[in-house]
Amino acid sequence: MADLPSRDDILKFIADQPGKVGKREIARAFRVSASERIALKKLLREMTAEGLLEGARKSGMRVQGDLPNVCVIRVTGRDSENNLVARAVREGDVLDGEDAAEITIIEPGGRGRVNRSAQLVSPGDTALARLARLAKNRYEARIIRKLGGSLGTVIGVIRHRPDGPWVVPVNRQERYEFRAREGAEGLEEDTLVKAEKISAGRTGTRSGVGSVKIIETFGSANAPHAYSIIAIAEQGLPTDFPDDVLTQADKADPNDIDANARTDLRDIAFVTIDPADARDHDDAVFAEPDPAPDNAGGHIVWVAIADVAVYVRPDSPMDKEARKRGNSVYMPDRVVPMLPERLSTDLCSLREHEERPCMAVRMRFDAYGKKLGHKFVRGTMRSAAKLSYQEAQRVFDSTPESLPEDAPGKALAENVLHPLWDAYQAMAQARETRAPLIIDKPERRIEMDDKGRITRIYVPARLEAHKLIEEMMIAANVCAAETLEQRQTPLLFRVHDAPPPDRVHALADFIRPLGARIDLGQPVVPALFNRLMVKAREGEHYPTISEAVLRTQSQAIYTPENIGHFGLNLGRYAHFTSPIRRYADLIVHRALIRALKLGNDGLTDSEIEKLPTVAEAVSVTERRAMIAERTAADRYLSAYMSDRIGDRFAGQISGVSRAGLFIKLNETGADGLVPISRLGAERFFVDDDKMSLVGGTTGTVFRIGQPVEVSLVEATPLQGGLLFSLEDYASFPSVKGRRVRRGPKTSRRPTGRKARPMGRRRTK
Structure with missing residues (x-):
């Protein structure tokens, strides 16, 4: 028995x-x-x-805690892959917080009858959905029907046709056009509009899925910088500041600040080191040898941060607007700021040779970069110099005598910049000992002219000057978290959870055929992945393995509850160093003011009660900003590539799905798609465990990270789309000696399930 x-x-x-x-x-x-x-x-x-x-x-x-098979969900937005995401609704309330389930909506497509209700859900909508559990707190949802509310909105372009005006959506997820029933009178061809869906109809390319009412216009789609305007409109980014916010900003007066209540730091030769085109400077640094006899070879490091809290008081108009925006958004041609320009580029910017209020931390490090102690002050500082990363690096690499007389930073080389470099060298040793996660993902930069045209795309060199500022900012952020924990003052932590076990096991399965392995018997710490990356670096599969490791990681978020930061390998971490552009940092500043009794403008009891809600909100606005930045860049890149139809490009597979292969080009970093219809007549399966697309007949395998050569077939700048065809198809490996069996349907995310089939639906 x-x-x-x-x-x-x-x-x-x-x-x-x-x-x-x-x-x-x-x-x-x-x-x-x-x-x-x-x-x-x-x-x-x-x-x-x-x-x-x-x-x-x-x-x-x-x-307990799992969601039922069928439940009510609220669409909350889109994730980094532009999939609609949602949260469960229980008794009318959206379930949120750190432990809330992550629900990805499967949008209609593929074979079979299309669910019309599913097609019309958009952020803010409530719907009844059928859920499939992928892993703990992760679900797929298929919409059964939409529940009440409007039919949603669409951003599109006016097209005049014999049967009247139409709205052609600019979002690739919108598969049909709409007839403009109201509000299109007098609008010219190619006018960018926001339209409210007012009815649903039959499917078809010209018959559309319904009609819309124009509720807002944004000028011509052919105007300079139109692609940024589209991204702003799609994500609903607030651009113009309300009158009461601008009035408050205009009334802000540095003379109202009591300098006697602050520590005078004006004799410290702080310097700002930023990108050459930076307009706001919210951090400055200084270092010197520690004179204490018991710390031979040690260093004193100061980090001064713009004191935004002195101007932006809790629940004031500026505070409410900053909380709504969450963060500044950086696009190729513009910045959508969190704060009015009067603050972001003037009163709160640490301008060269001008006095500014600041929050500063003085840190002591030993000769090996170990922090011995720190202290926060609220002070007044004056920047001694404004340097770009390139200018600072030139000084770091030179002796004072070898620098030309007019070299920026020469006057500060011996007494300011070289001591900064010495302190960084010690801190870098401590970083090596700490062993944070190594992420090898170059960041592209797009330069544009005043007509909105790309003049240059490049990956800037990763200088030691970048790492110096990064390391000193991380140290200051750690100090903020430590101080607030010690003082038992609530705050917003920046947390990054360890990757879930199912993703780590999926990674191990994925890299095994590539000749790499990860020891599943070892604790899941950053060093586990770092060892894998170091071993793979010289091999042909390094791009594939690097991309797979990155996809295995969790997403960093804000929360009042501390779980540590896995990627940085830190037990406690908060964002303190960028209050001009991140609301979470402003909250941390106020928490420090409260904890250390540095003024009457600290974190209030009311704010403390709202911290969970604020954490969720700023995490959402951060993701919203990332999507807006990426989609704007995609559209500009598509326009840049549009005169190169037929050219061949080297790239790598960056994703696989039922739609086909997602490709990232080496030359520009542009992203595009090889549709499933261009991969031959056989049926293909997505194998989530192996992050691969597999031919059901030939066994041909397309893995994430594989190098490819493609030809550009089509560019659609309004949608940000690039369509490719694959060259040298026969050179791809195959699964030898077997056919891939049909398996259950799964999402594009790693789920631990087997392969799934898909039809050859044309994607365009």
Whole structure:
């Protein structure tokens, strides 16, 4: 007679099933005899009473906290891959917070009948959805029907046709055009508009899916900088500041600040080191040898940050607007700032030779970069010099005598910049010991002229000057988190969870055929991935493995609860150094003011109560900004590439899905698609475990990270799309000696399931 399964065995079994599980399925899985089923029933009742399980007998059980197969969801936005994402709704409230389930909506497409309701959901909508559990707190959703509310909005371009004006969407996720029923009178061809969907109709290329009412216009789609305007409109980014916010900014007066209540730091030769085109300067640094006899070879490092809190008071008009925006958004041709320009580029910018209020931290390090202590002050400082990264690096690489007389920073080389370099060298040693996660993902820069045309695309050199500022900012951020924890003052932590076990196991499975391995018996720490990257660096599969490691990681967020920062390998971390452009940093400044009694403008009790909500909001606005920045760059790049139809390019596979292969070009960093229809007549399967697209007949394998050569077939700048065809198809490896079996449908995300088939739907 078989023994009863343990509580852990039962929980694991239920968690591994796609839906609810009944007593009969549990008994069958663990071969529980008929005589033991009464005991099993009692055990399940006990687990339900203990809160380990939930669900009725007839409908089956699930692990406590899991979502039902069918539930109400609220669409909250789009993720970094432009998939619609949602949260569950219970008793009218959206379930949010750190432990809330992550729900990705499967948008209609592929074979079979299209669900019209599914096609019309957009951020802010509520819908009834059928869920499929992928992993703990991760689900796929298929929309059953939309529940109330409007039909959503669409950003598009006016097209005049014989049967009247139409709106052609600029978002690639919108698959149909709309008839403009209202508000299009007098609008010219190619006018950018925001339209509200007012009815749904039949499918078709010209018949559309319904009609819309024009509610806002943005000028011509052919105007300079139109692609940034589209990204701003799509994400709903606020651009113009309300009158009361501008009035408050105009009234801000540095003379109202009590200098006597501040520490005078004006004799310290702080310098700002930023990109050459930076307009706001929110951090400055200084270093000198520690004179203390008990710290031979040690260093004193100062980091001064613009004191935004002195101008932006809690619940003031500027504060409410900054909280709504969450952060500044940086596009190729513009910045959408969090604060009015009067503050962001003037009063709160640490301008050269001008006095500015600041929050500063003085840190002591030993000769090996270990921090011995720190102290925060609220002060007044004056920047001694404004340097670009390139200018600072030139000084670091030279002796004072070898620099030309007119070289920026020459006067400060010996007493300011070289001591900064010495302090950084010690801090770099400590960083090596700490072993944070190595991320090798070059960041492209796009330069444009005043007509909105790209003049240059490049990957800037990663200088030691960049790393110096980065390391000193990280140290200051750690000090802020440590101080607030010690003072038991609530704050917003910047947290980064370790990758979940299922992703680590999927990574191990993925890299094994590439001749690489990861020791699953070792603790999951950054060094585990770093060792893998170092070993792979000289091999042909390094781009593939590097991309896979990056995709394995979790996403960093803000939260009042500390779980540490996995990527930086730090036990506590907060954002303190950029309050001009991040609202989370302003919250941390106010928390320090409260904890250290540095003024009457610190974090209020009301703000503390709202911290969970603020954390969720700024995490969402951060993702929104990332999407806007990426989609704007995609459109400008598509326009830049539009006169190179037919040219061949080297690149690598950056993603696989039912639509085909996503390609990133080496030359420009531009992203595009090789549609599934251009990969031959066979059916293909997405193997999520191996991050691959596999031919069902030939076994041809397309893996993320594989180098490819493609030809450009089409460029659609308004949508930010590039369409490629694959060259040298026959050179790709295949799964030898077997055909890939049909498996259950899954998402594009790693889920631990098997391969799934897809049709050859044309994607354009």
